[in-house]
Amino acid sequence: xxxxxxxxxxxxxxxxxxxAYPRNNPGDVSRYGFLKDISRLKDYVSAGPLRSGSAIIxxxxxxxxxxxxAGASDEAFSLTExxxxxxxxxxxxxxxxxxxxxxxxxxxxxxxxxxxxxxxxLLAGSSCEFRTLALAVEP
Numbered sequence: 001x002x003x004x005x006x007x008x009x010x011x012x013x014x015x016x017x018x019x020a021y022p023r024n025n026p027g028d029v030s031r032y033g034f035l036k037d038i039s040r041l042k043d044y045v046s047a048g049p050l051r052s053g054s055a056i057i058x059x060x061x062x063x064x065x066x067x068x069x070a071g072a073s074d075e076a077f078s079l080t081e082x083x084x085x086x087x088x089x090x091x092x093x094x095x096x097x098x099x100x101x102x103x104x105x106x107x108x109x110x111x112x113x114x115x116x117x118x119x120x121x122l123l124a125g126s127s128c129e130f131r132t133l134a135l136a137v138e139p
Contacts, residue, residue, distance in 0.1 A: 012126045027063035028074035032104050034133075035077055035090060039107050041137040046110075053137040058120060060130045065117045073100075077107075079115055079133060086112045111138065 012019045034057055041053040057064065057079075068078040073096040091106035113135050120130040 012123055012128055014123060027061065028072075028077065029104065030059075030061070031064065031074060031077040031079050032107070034079065035085070035107050035109065036104075038113065038135060038137060039109060042110050042139075045137055046139045048139075051139070055135045055137060057133045058130060059132075060128055062129070065131055065133070081115060081117045083115045084112060085109055085115065 034055060037055050041055055044050060045053050059065075064079055065081050067080045068075045071093070073093045075093065076090040087110055089106050089108050092101050092104070115133060115135075117131045117133050120132045122129045
């Protein structure tokens with residue numbers, strides 16, 4: 001993978017191994033995708049093949065757990081620490097492009113999910129924090 005200097009978010013050295021990664025996470029689409037997975041899992045476990053399911057994120061992208069900017073086009077898809085997401089339709093704001101809304105239609109959420117992030121790791125000598133979010137999905 002070719003990394004462009006301007007795109008690097010952080011460069012970390014762990015036991016003489018260099019980790020450098022680009023900032024390429026479109027947070028809005030990533031949060032949308034996770035909630036879409038919850039919706040799909042709910043459909044699947046409700047249909048009967050499984051008794052329950054789990055959706056898990058492991059990320060070092062703070063935009064995933066920090067509050068979305070008030071009025072942001074993806075505010076409905078926020079995975080903010082402590083938020084509860086319940087039954088209803090989640091959608092983009094009116095300011096969102098028609099292309100994004102066409103590619104990523106609203107998501108029907110069934111059930112209640114409390115978003116409680118856990119610290120997975122914090123690399124010594126760096127600001128690189130990994131967190132996880134795990135949600136159980138029942139029929």
